[in-house]
Amino acid sequence: MKVSVLTITYNHERFIAQALDSALMQQVYFNYEIVVGDDCSTDSTRKILADYQRKFPDKIRLLLPEQNLGMMANFAATLKECCGQFIALLEGDDYWTSPDKLQRQVDLLEAHPECCASFHNVLVVHDGAPEQDRLFHQHPLGKQFFDLKDVATNHFIPTCSTLFRNRQPQALPDWFLELPMGDWPLHILNAEHGSYAYLDQVMANYRVHQGGVWSGSSRLTVLDRTIKACHLIDLNTRGRYSKEMTRWTCNLEIEAAEIFKKQFEFAQAFNRLKNAIRASPTSFFKTLKSGCRLVFAWLRN
Numbered sequence: 121m122k123v124s125v126l127t128i129t130y131n132h133e134r135f136i137a138q139a140l141d142s143a144l145m146q147q148v149y150f151n152y153e154i155v156v157g158d159d160c161s162t163d164s165t166r167k168i169l170a171d172y173q174r175k176f177p178d179k180i181r182l183l184l185p186e187q188n189l190g191m192m193a194n195f196a197a198t199l200k201e202c203c204g205q206f207i208a209l210l211e212g213d214d215y216w217t218s219p220d221k222l223q224r225q226v227d228l229l230e231a232h233p234e235c236c237a238s239f240h241n242v243l244v245v246h247d248g249a250p251e252q253d254r255l256f257h258q259h260p261l262g263k264q265f266f267d268l269k270d271v272a273t274n275h276f277i278p279t280c281s282t283l284f285r286n287r288q289p290q291a292l293p294d295w296f297l298e299l300p301m302g303d304w305p306l307h308i309l310n311a312e313h314g315s316y317a318y319l320d321q322v323m324a325n326y327r328v329h330q331g332g333v334w335s336g337s338s339r340l341t342v343l344d345r346t347i348k349a350c351h352l353i354d355l356n357t358r359g360r361y362s363k364e365m366t367r368w369t370c371n372l373e374i375e376a377a378e379i380f381k382k383q384f385e386f387a388q389a390f391n392r393l394k395n396a397i398r399a400s401p402t403s404f405f406k407t408l409k410s411g412c413r414l415v416f417a418w419l420r421n
Contacts, residue, residue, distance in 0.1 A: 122150035123222055124204030124286065128194050129156060129212025133163040135327065140172050142216035142324075144179065148223045156212075157183040157198030159191070165212070195302045196292050207286050209303070210324075214280035217243070218323035225283040228317055235265065236314030237284035237307070239277045241322045247329035256326060264318050268311040272364040275346070277316065279303040280324045284310050295356040300345035305353055308361065343376045370400035374410050381414050389414050 125143045129136055143154050154176075158166055166184065173180045183198055199207070206226060210216065218224075225238045246252040256278050271277070282303070292309075299305050307316070347369055354365040377392035393414065396407045 121153055121204045123148075123152035123206045123208055123226065123283070124202035125152060125154040125208045125210055125222075126195075126198055126202050127154060127156045127210050127212055128159065128191070128198055129161065129165055129169075130159040130191070130194075131161045131163045131165060132212035133161070133165045133168060135213040135215075135329075136165055136168050137172070138215045139210055139212050140169075140180070143210060144176065145219050146216070146222045147219045148226075150223075150226065152179075152204065152222065153202075154180045155183065155198055155202050156180065157185075157194045157201075159194040160185060160188040190297075192297045192299060192302055196297060199292065202286060204286055206283055208283040209279050211279060213327045213329065214325060215327070216280070216324045218321070221323040222283070224319060224321075224323075228319060229283070229285065232265075232317055234314055235317045236310045237282060238317040238319060239281040239283075240319040240324070242278040242281050242324040242326045243322055245325045245327055247327060252328075255322065260320070261318055264320075266311075266316045266318065268308070269364065271307045271311040271316060272361050273368055275304045277303070277307055278324070278326050280326055282307075285313070287313065293356065295352060299349050299352055301349060304346075305349060308353065340376060340379050343372050343379075347372050347376075366400045370396045370407065373399060374407060377410060377414065381417050386414070386417075 127139060127143070129139075132139070140154065140156075146152065156169055158169055169180075169182055169184075173182050181201070183201060185194070185197070189197060206229065208222060208225070221240075225240070228238050229235055242256045244254050244256050257276070261276075292306075296302070296305060310316075350365040350369045350372070354362055373392045373396035377389045377396070380386070380389035380392060393407055393410060396410075
């Protein structure tokens with residue numbers, strides 16, 4: 121098996137058929153499978169999955185736990201069942217738009233054995249508000265290959281664009297299940313084994329909708345989840361990424377302070393700036409600049 125398409129889903133009855141159709145339409149010169157982990161959906165998602173599995177029994181493999189596992193445990197369990205040489209990520213509410221996506225990414229990685237993964241640009245589509253649609257990367261990234269430092273200091277890889285080498289057995293560390301998200305930490309673990317190669321093509325749609333775990337969350341919630349992930353990664357990797365995690369935590373805390381400032385919640389804003397200084401004392405002057413803007417806003421108010 122050359123590729124396993126890893127799909128996790130929960131209550132995606134409105135979207136899962138489009139996700140599966142986009143995987144089934146792939147035009148490739150190799151065998152691939154679609155491994156779907158449904159986390160005990162309470163809507164008609166499982167019925168839709170069963171219908172597709174009956175139509176495509178040689179292509180779709182369903183994992184149907186009897187009780188809800190939670191997003192991270194469901195992802196880990198589904199990942200363990202993937203037997204392809206490469207693994208492509210496609211969550212149940214996203215979909216691919218190019219029929220040669222998998223072939224192009226596999227070709228790229230086979231041409232670059234030093235790379236552990238590849239990704240590409242995607243269109244961010246807003247459910248019910250198409251006027252807000254935009255490219256995930258609206259400007260050129262400036263280079264094609266990204267190393268561990270790049271991956272560890274920013275979240276710039278769309279999940280539905282990712283294809284990576286399957287290092288069997290896929291042993292995710294126990295602390296991985298404590299994380300509030302799986303894609304970015306997975307990229308860090310992957311990038312220890314090679315660089316990420318970028319294809320400057322739009323080959324998928326990332327869907328923003330109210331029920332999305334991330335897309336349906338406020339920016340402040342996303343920041344707090346990412347800060348938690350930074351702490352857990354730093355705590356459990358023996359300081360291998362301390363410099364990157366502390367600097368990014370500082371930037372995230374400063375952004376959170378700016379949000380609270382705009383909401384005139386100045387006490388919260390000042391607390392966030394304190395957190396930024398604690399996270400990265402070497403970024404004191406950057407934090408001080410934000411602090412000065414906060415003080416001026418507080419005095420004007």
